[in-house]
Amino acid sequence: YKHDLVTVADMDEDQVLHKIKLAQLFQRGKTVHFNRPTYAMNLFFENSTRTHTSFEMAERRLGIQVLQFNAGSSSVTKGETLADTIKTLQAIGVDIAVIRHPENEYYRKLLDENLKISVVNGGDGSGQHPSQSLLDMMTIYQEFGTFKNLNVGIIGDLNHSRVARSNMELLTKLGAHVSFAGPDQWYDQKFEDYGQRLTVDELAKNSDIVMLLRVQKERLGQELADFDAASYHEQFGLTKDRYHTMKDHAIIMHPAPVNRGIEIDSDLVEADKSRIFKQMTNGMYMRMAILTDVLVNKGIVNKAEIEGID
């Protein structure tokens, strides 16, 4: 699947560093030339502000022509499958489909078809969020210049989080030490394969990166009725008291959207240690890098254009 990006599970350190370097070149104004007109469509079957907008911005800045898709007015509402929808776009001449979908690993069925159209995963259910994970790696690398031996505390709604899953896989592969905190009902024994479970107080005090997760109210179902925001904030949120115990050099990350006052005190969202909005800026450049690698693998951008960056 050389011309797709659906997961970070098979990425190694060199590939991650390549993406970061390419994204940083775009940040410094790099441009690329296409061998022919190129078309992308962003198909979001779940709501999004950051991922959707920054993919579209990245596409436009690269020179890709963006076709609009609206799930609610598409023929998916008449029962057309995702596979048939993507095959239709391929038949019409779309080169890249960026897809967010509530079904975990929705992309397997598409990749099995060996399509010419490229699939870029914008998030699948509670599975993977590769572009978010890569922009997070870029943000960490810019701050610390390495991943080795960094202590990363991932806090909150672990079970529902594709960001947590992608990041725990990639960070441990890159040599960081991951630890977790959060409520019992959103914690699973399987996370022990990646790191230990500690208290929020311990993670706030000892982490180089305090990585907060959004409470995903849309995925809580019956649990939502019992959810008490104030009590969650007190027990598991980054409060001002916990903020003041963080190391001098430590940073706060959060994929956003943020539930202000729940997983983080509202005043801390833009505090000195917060990199939340920097993550979003990095996300646009990282998506330019992701799309460029896809286009190089498709032969639409010459490999020579990105040679020498590794």
Ligand code: CP
């Ligand atoms: N972080 C993230 O995926 O945000 P959106 O849901 O707004 O795309």
